[in-house]
Amino acid sequence: MAAAAAVAVSVLVSAGCGSESHAAEEQSVDLSKLDTGNYGTKPRNVQAKNPAQIGKYLEALRIGNIMPLAQDIDPALTHNVPDVNPFTSGDSFLADQLAGNAAAFGWLNMTEFDANTPGFIAGFQTGARSNEDSAISFELKDAVMVFESDDAATTAASALARSGFGKDEGTEPAHSTTYPSAQIAWTAKDQALASWYATGKFVVLALAINHENAMLHESDQPGLLSLSDKAISVTVDRLKAFQPTPKDKLADLPLDPQGIIRMTLIRPAGDSTAFAFDGTLDAHGALHPADDPNTTRALFDKTGVDLVSYGAGQVVRTRDSAAAATYVTDKGSAKFQRPVDPPSGLPGARCVEYHGPSKNEFPFRCLAAYGRYAAEVWSTQKQDVYQRISAQYAMLANSR
Incomplete structure (x- = not known):
């Protein structure tokens, strides 16, 4: 995955501090008897191969x-919607599409993306719709x-507005009285309206579809248009609370300041499971x-x-060990x-x-708790999901 590749790290096994110990769990689980397949079971010392490039990715997560x-x-x-990811290039902007989903901004002309965005550092895309069934929803x-x-x-903003979506047949310009400087394209056939709005060092891209x-x-x-303006x-x-990192300081952004990536099972090469990006996000x-x-x-x-x-x-990372156990129970009891x-x-x-x-x-x-941490893994194969949760549990236990 392009987005995952953007945050590739060199892995060095090291002893270290980590999660709180749980004597009862250590007594009941013999780590040597777990089937962990080819997955690692030791905490990792994550180190950026290319600090400047990784810094851009960390900026995207910020x-x-x-x-x-x-x-x-x-x-x-x-x-x-599933097309959520941080991106640092046109390729990673389409990362979720490569995983088999529809990219949020797949209508952009990616062959012209780099030419249209000199000075681009990083971005993040998200989205949702009003109904689980897209056919009866707005988005x-x-x-x-x-x-x-x-x-x-x-x-x-101007270059992107002239590229891709704006060239589609039947597309015409639209205008916002609230944001008159926004570049807006409207396609009546698809009931889709795209807006590009520049503010300071940022470009906000909004795509509203019914x-x-x-x-x-x-x-x-x-x-x-009202939804796009909103x-x-x-x-x-929200951007008022965000201070962009100067370009010459991106390499200084810490890769794992909370010490949680070192305890997270590494994604195998070529893996295309859900959440096709690596790194950390806060609760929001x-x-x-x-x-x-x-x-x-x-x-x-x-x-x-x-x-x-x-x-x-x-x-x-939960409040404490009791909360981690509750997380596992509740998350593992979902519908279907x-x-x-x-x-x-x-x-x-x-x-x-x-x-x-x-x-x-x-x-x-599968889910499992160790100390204040709760781990969750998923797979198309039962044996693989068993090996993943076993290895992830062992990694948390070995991080004590």
């Missing part, structure tokens, strides 16, 4: 932590890009890739989650999930098989 959810813009947008996809200078952002109206051959440009307004307001940022942000937020609040690390699965036996040697793991309508859901999922 943007994700302050970006509004689509639901923050319109409460009806309750179903997050908002929102992205922020940060540039080296105000002029670079202004130039890029799929149901398109199917019914009804039109509501004012409604989509997306710009809320996003710009981690709501972007959540299918149901309301349920996830409630669980985070209940268990005191403040940090989530992504790799070959995800590790969440049927319990299956845990892997051999790890009786405390909670494993489930999905039986539901979603074609994008991984069939197997």
